[in-house]
Amino acid sequence: MHSRRLDNHVARVRSHGRCVHGGTDVVTNLQRPCDGCNRSKKADRLIVTTSGFLTARLRKIQLHSGVRMIPAFDERGYLSAGVHLASLDEVEARFGRQSEVRRVQMESLQWLVKLATKAGVQRLIINGSFVTERSEPNDVDCALLTGADFPRDKQAEQDILDGLPFLQIALIGQEDFDYLVDSVFATDRQQITKGVVEVIL
Amino acid sequence: MSLQSWREVDATREKLRLLEDRCRIIAARPCHNEHIRELSLRSFKAIINQMKEEIAIFESHASSAPTCKQ
Numbered sequence: 001m002h003s004r005r006l007d008n009h010v011a012r013v014r015s016h017g018r019c020v021h022g023g024t025d026v027v028t029n030l031q032r033p034c035d036g037c038n039r040s041k042k043a044d045r046l047i048v049t050t051s052g053f054l055t056a057r058l059r060k061i062q063l064h065s066g067v068r069m070i071p072a073f074d075e076r077g078y079l080s081a082g083v084h085l086a087s088l089d090e091v092e093a094r095f096g097r098q099s100e101v102r103r104v105q106m107e108s109l110q111w112l113v114k115l116a117t118k119a120g121v122q123r124l125i126i127n128g129s130f131v132t133e134r135s136e137p138n139d140v141d142c143a144l145l146t147g148a149d150f151p152r153d154k155q156a157e158q159d160i161l162d163g164l165p166f167l168q169i170a171l172i173g174q175e176d177f178d179y180l181v182d183s184v185f186a187t188d189r190q191q192i193t194k195g196v197v198e199v200i201l
Numbered sequence: 202m203s204l205q206s207w208r209e210v211d212a213t214r215e216k217l218r219l220l221e222d223r224c225r226i227i228a229a230r231p232c233h234n235e236h237i238r239e240l241s242l243r244s245f246k247a248i249i250n251q252m253k254e255e256i257a258i259f260e261s262h263a264s265s266a267p268t269c270k271q
Contacts (some may be wrong), residue, residue, distance in 0.1 A: 138253070146237050168251070170244035173237040179223060184216055189209040 068096050070197060077133030079195030081186065083125065087200050088113055089190075090173045091126070101136040107197075108164040109140060115159050116144055119201055120152030123177070126197045127170070129183040143185065145177040206238040217252045220245055 070090060071080050086094070088110065096106030109126070116124055123145040129137035144160070151157035160169060170180060185196050204210050224245050232238045 146240065150237070168247070170248065172241040172244050173234070176223065176227060176241040176245070180245075181249075183219055187212075189204060189212055190206075191212045191215075 032184060052123070070196070073133045074191065076194075078188070079131060079197070081193040082195050083181065083198050084195055085198050085200060091197060091199055095130055099135045102130070105130055105137065105140050105166045108166050109142075112160070112164055112167055112169070113199060113201065115156045118153045118156035119160060120147040120150040121145065121171075121201065122147035122150075124199045124201055125181055125185065126199060131195070131197050140166050141170075142187070143170045143172065143180050144179060146171060146173055156159055204255050207263075210256055210259055213252050213256055217249060217256075220249050220252070224249070 051057040070084050070086050074080060091109070092106050096102055096109070109130075113124065121144045126140060127143065128139045128141035130140040159169075160171060163169065172180060181196065186193060188194050204213060227238060227242050227245070228262060
């Protein structure tokens with residue numbers, strides 16, 4: 001059912017040339033195993049180029065349908081431009097095991113996800129060298145979007161504000177979150193476009 | 202993260218300018234949640250300070266190194 005809804009959405013994106021939710025997403029094709037029968041099936045992957053595009057509902061659809069994937073690194077060692085959805089387990093498998101530095105950074109990130117969930121954070125974006133090919137990243141930049149009932153847990157909020165090792169945490173409201181992700185996180189220090197990862201909370 | 206070239210310094214300065222402009226907008230706009238506004242400002246200022254540090258460190262090293270500006 002979820003998969004069918006996503007297919008419908010993709011069809012509409014194709015017919016309109018852009019996302020009906022107002023984003024400027026790009027649709028690409030790839031092969032993936034079907035969740036139901038495990039046979040290879042042509043599927044669609046949405047690469048989101050504006051952070052405001054993915055609604056919570058569509059993110060859930062992607063989560064349940066499995067129609068998402070962290071792309072391969074480009075020749076510069078970056079992810080392709082856009083916001084790439086992933087579960088925390090997927091983030092760990094892809095970025096959190098390759099070196100001792102990455103392992104401890106991943107531990108911090110796992111703590112942050114727990115705290116963010118308790119505090120009522122709505123979205124969590126990871127940027128910085130952690131989501132590049134570097135074996136020993138310097139930092140893990142995180143942008144946290146505050147939800148409507150933030151802070152749900154005052155202590156969790158305070159723990160986030162106190163900081164966690166290796167993490168640079170920005171805790172911000174919707175408008176500023178979109179700005180940070182679209183204008184600051186979208187390019188590197190040489191203004192080369194790159195992608196970021198959104199952890200599914 | 203450390204800056205490696207004047208090109209990176211220029212790009213960082215541009216991001217710095219955008220973030221400082223944004224801070225002014227956040228501070229000036231009407232707000233229905235003062236707490237979230239404070240958090241946003243605090244977060245942006247932390248990023249601004251980090252960028253300023255990186256630029257200062259690069260310029261300090263560049264001025265003491267016997268190399269030309271690229």
